[in-house]
Amino acid sequence: DAGVTQSPTHLIKTRGQHVTLRCSPISGHKSVSWYQQVLGQGPQFIFQYYEKEERGRGNFPDRFSARQFPNYSSELNVNALLLGDSALYLCASTPRPSGLSYEQYFGPGTRLTVT
Amino acid sequence: AQRVTQPEKLLSVFKGAPVELKCNYSYSGSPELFWYVQYSRQRLQLLLRHISRESIKGFTADLNKGETSFHLKKPFAQEEDSAMYYCALSSGSGGGADGLTFGKGTHLIIQP
Numbered sequence: 719d720a721g722v723t724q725s726p727t728h729l730i731k732t733r734g735q736h737v738t739l740r741c742s743p744i745s746g747h748k749s750v751s752w753y754q755q756v757l758g759q760g761p762q763f764i765f766q767y768y769e770k771e772e773r774g775r776g777n778f779p780d781r782f783s784a785r786q787f788p789n790y791s792s793e794l795n796v797n798a799l800l801l802g803d804s805a806l807y808l809c810a811s812t813p814r815p816s817g818l819s820y821e822q823y824f825g826p827g828t829r830l831t832v833t
Numbered sequence: 834a835q836r837v838t839q840p841e842k843l844l845s846v847f848k849g850a851p852v853e854l855k856c857n858y859s860y861s862g863s864p865e866l867f868w869y870v871q872y873s874r875q876r877l878q879l880l881l882r883h884i885s886r887e888s889i890k891g892f893t894a895d896l897n898k899g900e901t902s903f904h905l906k907k908p909f910a911q912e913e914d915s916a917m918y919y920c921a922l923s924s925g926s927g928g929g930a931d932g933l934t935f936g937k938g939t940h941l942i943i944q945p
Contacts, residue, residue: 721876751932760837761877761921763932774932797864808877822933 722811723826730831731799739794739828743811749773750792751822752784753808761808767792768814796830804832835860839936845943846910854905854939856894856920864922866896866903867933871917871942880905880918890914915943 723742731737743750747770753761765772767786781797790811798802808830810822836859846852848907858864868880881889883896883903894905903920917940 753932753935758937760921760935760937761933763934766932777933821879821882826876 722823724807724809724825724828726828727826728772728829728831732743732833733799733801735799735832736795736797737830739796739800739807739809739830740791741794741809741811741825742791744823747813747823748790749812749814750786750790751812752792752794753810754778755768755806755808755827757805764794775779801830801832804829804830805820835864835922835924835934837920837934837936839920839939840873841916841939843942845942845944848912849909851920852905852907852910852914852943853939854918854920854941856903856905856936858901858903858920858922860901860922860924862924864924866894867921867937868892868894868905869919869921870904871919873916877895877919883923910943912943915941917941 722744725740751766752764754764755761763776764778765784770786784794786792806827808827809825811821838857840855866883869877870880871877881887892905892907894903896903917938919938920936923933
C-alpha cells in the first residue's frame, strides 16, 4: 500500500480563483481528515469525513468545503482564494473516527501558493 | 477551547545528551495526547500516544494532568532523532470528530 496519496503535489493559483485538492486514503480506511499547515505553524484541523458525511469541522470560513466519495477518497475545495490560503494542505486517514484514538496516517501534502 | 503549547521553536543538543521537548495543553475534559514526528523529506507520522504508555525509539512521554503537560523525553539523543516534533491533542469525545489540535512544533537538532 502506498499509504495516503494526495494530488497535486503543488500548484499555484491567483487570488479569487478556486482550487480542488484530492486525497486517497489507505485501503480499508473509511475516515479522512483535512488539515492546513501554514509555514512555521502546526497543522490546523479543517474537516473530518466518515462514510461520506461531515463529522467534524474546524474554525474555517465557508469558502472551504469538502466531500467524500463512495470509494472513501476525498476532495477539498477552496473558493475565492486569498493570499492567506497559501499553505501545505494535509490529508490524513484512519479506519474510522472513534474515541479510541486511532492513529492518523498523513499524506505528503499539497503545497498551495496563492499569488 | 483546546490549545497545545510547545515553548521551544528550536532545541539543539549534543549526541548522547538527554533530550526533553516540552508540551503543555489546555483542555477542560480528559484529552488524549500524542507526539507526531516529521523527519526530513518524510511525511508526518505518529511517534507515541499517552494511552499506550509505550517507549518508541527510546522516547517516552508521561501525561501530567496536574501540570497539564506531556513532555517528550529521551535519555541519550542520537543523530537520527533530528526532526520536527509536534505535540497534539484530541478531545477524545464526539468520536474524535474535532480532529487533532497541534502545537507549533519544535525543531530538534542533534549535533555530533
